[in-house]
Amino acid sequence: xxxxxxxxxxxxxxxxxxxxxxxxxxxxxxxxxxxxxxxxxxxxxxxxxxxxxxxxxxxxxxxxxxxxxxxxxxxxxxxxxxxxxxxxxxxxxxxxxxxxxxxxxxxxxxxxxxxxxxxxxxxxxxxx
Numbered sequence: 001x002x003x004x005x006x007x008x009x010x011x012x013x014x015x016x017x018x019x020x021x022x023x024x025x026x027x028x029x030x031x032x033x034x035x036x037x038x039x040x041x042x043x044x045x046x047x048x049x050x051x052x053x054x055x056x057x058x059x060x061x062x063x064x065x066x067x068x069x070x071x072x073x074x075x076x077x078x079x080x081x082x083x084x085x086x087x088x089x090x091x092x093x094x095x096x097x098x099x100x101x102x103x104x105x106x107x108x109x110x111x112x113x114x115x116x117x118x119x120x121x122x123x124x125x126x127x128x
Contacts, residue, residue, distance in 0.1 A: 015101055017090070018099075020090050021090050021094045024090050025094055037091060039096060042088055042091055043092065046088040046092060049081060049084040053078070053081035053082060053085060056069075056077060056078055
């Protein structure tokens with residue numbers, strides 16, 4: 001019997017994000033963890049995982065971060081924490097019934113309108 005940890009098998013028309021959402025959902029269902037996956041709990045778990053990722057970089061000078069995390073051990077640890085963040089974000093979107101790909105594309109389109117290249121090229125936009 002295949003499990004959510006089996007090979008990546010996408011159904012017809014399923015996006016990669018959709019497949020990940022399905023795999024994370026199946027993982028949760030198999031363990032009867034859906035009962036713990038209300039939005040507030042998922043947000044708190046997500047914040048915790050972002051904190052763990054931030055902790056890896058906490059005392060690394062910004063201009064050295066890419067070089068230091070190119071070392072395989074550190075790169076792998078960062079990858080684990082990034083994956084944890086993504087898993088909780090995908091699960092939150094799934095519980096809320098959000099199509100993560102669609103809302104991300106809509107947000108990028110809005111940001112493209114708000115931050116025209118000719119107005120912000122090479123500089124950080126100011127907060128209004």
